[in-house]
Amino acid sequence: MSLQINGQTFFFTDQVRDDPVLRESFFTLARQTFDLDFAPWYQEGGWKDQYIPHALVLDRQVVANVSVNTIDFLLDGVRRTYIQLGTVMTHPDFRGRGLSRFLMEAVLQAWRDRCDCLYLFANNTVLDFYPKFGFVPAQEAQPFLPAFSGHPLPRRKLSPDLPKDRALLVNAYQQSNPFSAFSMEGNEGLFLFYILGPFRDLCYELPGQDTVAILEEDGDILFCHELLGKPKIGLEQLLVGLHGPQTRQLRLGFTPKPGLLPLSYLPGEEHLFVLAGKENPFIDRKLLFPLISHA
Numbered sequence: 001m002s003l004q005i006n007g008q009t010f011f012f013t014d015q016v017r018d019d020p021v022l023r024e025s026f027f028t029l030a031r032q033t034f035d036l037d038f039a040p041w042y043q044e045g046g047w048k049d050q051y052i053p054h055a056l057v058l059d060r061q062v063v064a065n066v067s068v069n070t071i072d073f074l075l076d077g078v079r080r081t082y083i084q085l086g087t088v089m090t091h092p093d094f095r096g097r098g099l100s101r102f103l104m105e106a107v108l109q110a111w112r113d114r115c116d117c118l119y120l121f122a123n124n125t126v127l128d129f130y131p132k133f134g135f136v137p138a139q140e141a142q143p144f145l146p147a148f149s150g151h152p153l154p155r156r157k158l159s160p161d162l163p164k165d166r167a168l169l170v171n172a173y174q175q176s177n178p179f180s181a182f183s184m185e186g187n188e189g190l191f192l193f194y195i196l197g198p199f200r201d202l203c204y205e206l207p208g209q210d211t212v213a214i215l216e217e218d219g220d221i222l223f224c225h226e227l228l229g230k231p232k233i234g235l236e237q238l239l240v241g242l243h244g245p246q247t248r249q250l251r252l253g254f255t256p257k258p259g260l261l262p263l264s265y266l267p268g269e270e271h272l273f274v275l276a277g278k279e280n281p282f283i284d285r286k287l288l289f290p291l292i293s294h295a
Helices: 020-034 037-041 099-114 161-175 189-198 237-244
Strands: 002-005 010-011 051-059 059-074 078-090 117-122 134-137 141-146 182-185 203-205 211-218 221-229 249-252 264-267 271-275
Touching: 002 099, 020 037, 020 051, 020 078, 020 264, 037 189, 051 099, 059 099, 078 099, 099 117, 117 134, 141 211, 161 189, 161 203, 161 211, 161 221, 221 237
Parallel strands: 078 117, 221 249
Antiparallel strands: 002 010, 010 051, 051 059, 059 078, 059 182, 117 271, 134 271, 141 249, 141 264, 203 211, 211 221
């Protein structure tokens, strides 16, 4: 669809993935804007139908974009369809011309009535931008607890580049996190983005537990980003077995079901905005979007 914005003619499309020229242009703009390389994710088959760039194109080049991520969650056992907006970017030569405003308005018009919740994460430079479209701030809460002594569990580091290990990881994801009150379901593509990218070196099998853990150590803090599969023991026993002798604090990348652990909470590190008038589960409870769902 062709349209005029401030006297210049652009082409508006949501068909970027399957157009080789537009896809490569999209990859280039993402690298320039966020130092983020989508190409390996696409090449490995991770770009599924749930990730939909909405782009403005000039001379067959993507000059601005807002991506729609359709994500199904289980929230307290009830399936919800949420939409996360992301990869909001404009080429430096085209900033200040209202392109992002047009894309935000177009995306909201097309998608607001097709989901239970619509949200995004913003950086410090655009905190005044999203409220113009009806978004309101919301506060995530990251669960944490002190480390406690116990018997360590064996673990085996996994390589997502190995077909056997990748299949094990995907199978564990398909079984979900049995301890989570708020889990991402049926989005293998986004899961692959993480295990092929930022969590590539953080994936472990727990032999004998039918469980995969995504773990990251930072000094005396152990981040348990995710637990997936069908473990044979409870959450507390698993966490006891995962930390090392230097661990003083455990932080979780998911929200455990009520009553499983004596938890404290830290404020979420990102600026979360939720579209007013849609579902907002953060109003009256402490929740964290699973880290593997951040697009």
